[in-house]
Amino acid sequence: MLHIVNKSATExxxxxxxxxxxxxGSAVLLIEDAVCAATNGNAAAAKIQAAAAGLKIYALGxxxxxxxxTGRVLDGVNVVDYGGFVDLVAEHSNCQSWL
Amino acid sequence: MSDMDEMDEGxxxxxxxxxxxxxxxxxxxxxxxxxxxxxxxxxxxxDVSMVFTDDGVYQLMKGIDTKGIEVKDFSKxxxxxxxxxxxxxxxxxxxxxxxxxxxxxxxxxxxxxxxDEMANLMAEQDVVISF
Numbered sequence: 001m002l003h004i005v006n007k008s009a010t011e012x013x014x015x016x017x018x019x020x021x022x023x024x025g026s027a028v029l030l031i032e033d034a035v036c037a038a039t040n041g042n043a044a045a046a047k048i049q050a051a052a053a054g055l056k057i058y059a060l061g062x063x064x065x066x067x068x069x070t071g072r073v074l075d076g077v078n079v080v081d082y083g084g085f086v087d088l089v090a091e092h093s094n095c096q097s098w099l
Numbered sequence: 100m101s102d103m104d105e106m107d108e109g110x111x112x113x114x115x116x117x118x119x120x121x122x123x124x125x126x127x128x129x130x131x132x133x134x135x136x137x138x139x140x141x142x143x144x145x146d147v148s149m150v151f152t153d154d155g156v157y158q159l160m161k162g163i164d165t166k167g168i169e170v171k172d173f174s175k176x177x178x179x180x181x182x183x184x185x186x187x188x189x190x191x192x193x194x195x196x197x198x199x200x201x202x203x204x205x206x207x208x209x210x211x212x213x214x215d216e217m218a219n220l221m222a223e224q225d226v227v228i229s230f
Binding site for chain 2: 008040041063066069071072
């Protein structure tokens with residue numbers, strides 16, 4: 001399954017709920033304000049890095065750039081563009097958006 | 100006294116306004132709308148403080164590039180605030196810390212406040228408007 005999170009982890013509990021529910025081998029794509037969680041020094045960074053052991057974590061590049069975060073992405077997080085977003089949706093049989 | 104006289108009398112009152120920004124830019128419209136309201140307020144010669152706490156500190160990041168998401172980059176506007184006599188910009192230290200940021204990561208000169216200083220600043224305002 002592809003999980004998509006668009007809310008900031010320092011404002012809402014969406015990412016935490018997602019990581020709790022995502023099963024081994026699932027993909028988690030961070031978009032919009034959620035991309036900030038995947039940056040060095042963020043309060044959610046440890047949770048993401050721990051989750052990256054069992055999940056594939058992605059962050060949308062254009063949303064990182066729009067927040068001045070391009071050079072701050074955590075190790076183990078894969079940056080994708082809009083084409084990569086489409087590929088992820090196509091590759092997975094189902095998807096859940098944590099609105 | 101006519102209505103016009105009352106308005107003239109009222110026009111000299113200066114109140115302390117705090118604009119409290121707590122949201123990241125772009126994901127919601129709050130950051131941009133807050134900035135626009137501050138610019139409007141500047142026309143009324145009030146005592147304006149702009150405060151950035153929680154995800155609001157992300158509004159001031161250097162190096163923002165919004166071309167990829169095709170929205171307006173309003174981050175440069177924070178640097179123009181000085182020209183509107185809005186010079187009191189405050190950032191919450193704990194909010195920077197929780198996001199791995201320092202003052203050097205921000206696009207404008209700000210005063211970084213500890214939580215008790217921020218609390219006192221808020222308490223002394225006449226009006227607090229939150230975005």
